[in-house]
Every structure is written in structure tokens, then in C-alpha cells.
Amino acid sequence: MSNVELEALRAQLDEVNLKLLELINKRGEIVKEIGKVKERQGVNRFDPVREREMLNLILANNNGPFENSTIQHIFKEIFKAALELQEDDHRKALLV
């Protein structure tokens, strides 16, 4: 019966992976929108204070099983990717 159990767990994992993918991309779209607003305002896109606030809210809601340090590490990678996305848009805007 263990292989059936394993297959069921793997199917759940694939489902969660695809939901994560959807949310990461949705997050990317929101960050791009924020970049456009900031571009119009002439404000710097990278805002370390806001990044710290986001992390604090995330960590305050972390009930595990992952440690805060692990969650912080993963989110920093997600933040970094989103910032690169804004920078790509900025470069394209300059080339127009």
C-alpha cells in the first residue's frame, strides 16, 4: 500500500507546486505594476525598508514546519527575482 500512499502524496506535491508557480508569477505581475507607478513618481524601485516590513509580516505568520531563517532565505530569492523583472522593464522603457 505504500506506493499508493507515495503516489497520492506526490500528486498533492505537484498540485502545490503549480499553485506556488501561479502565485510567484502573480506576485511578479504585481511587482511590475508597482515598478510602473514608482517609475512615474521617479522613486527608486528598491526599497529596503518595505522589503524588511514584508519579511517581518511573513515571519510573524510563519507556523512552520520551516524555520524562519529558511523562509527568509526563500523569500529573499523571490524578492530578488521580482526586482530583476522591474529592472528589465526599466531598461526596455529607456530603449523606447
Add this chain to the structure above:
Amino acid sequence: MSNVELEALRAQLDEVNLKLLELINKRGEIVKEIGKVKERQGVNRFDPVREREMLNLILANNNGPFENSTIQHIFKEIFKAALELQEDDHRKALLV
């Protein structure tokens, strides 16, 4: 009006962050369950073929704005964290 727009986008971002947190931790719980089943079966916990399959499914469903290379990078960090979680459980099991 831009600041109202920015605040609305930031509220959306916080909401997505918390959903991501929930899913990452849910994923951690599933991976722990898989680790327990594999432990009983005496099977190695790290399975590079299965990891490749998961990534292929994720990338096949990627509609952007993130590039496949960025999505792959983020998911590899998530996979690595989950594997460490299984290893912690394994060490604890050995100490019992």
C-alpha cells in the same frame, strides 16, 4: 492618486506573500510525509529523477512573467529547503 494605487498594490503583495508562505509550509508537511514513507521503505530520500519530473511539469506550466530559468532557480531553493527538513527528521529518528 498614485500613493493610493501604490498602497493597494502593496496590500495585494502582502496577501500573495502570505499565501505563498502557507503553500511553502504545506509543501514542507507533504515532503515530511513522503520522507516518512520512504524511511519505512528504506528508500533514499533524494530522488533526482523525481525532482527533474517536478521541475518539467512546473516549467511546462510557466506562463510568465518570470523566465523559466528564474522559476527553476526559485523552486530549486524550495526543494533544497524541503530536503533539509527531511534530513532533520531522519536525524531525530536515529536519535530516538
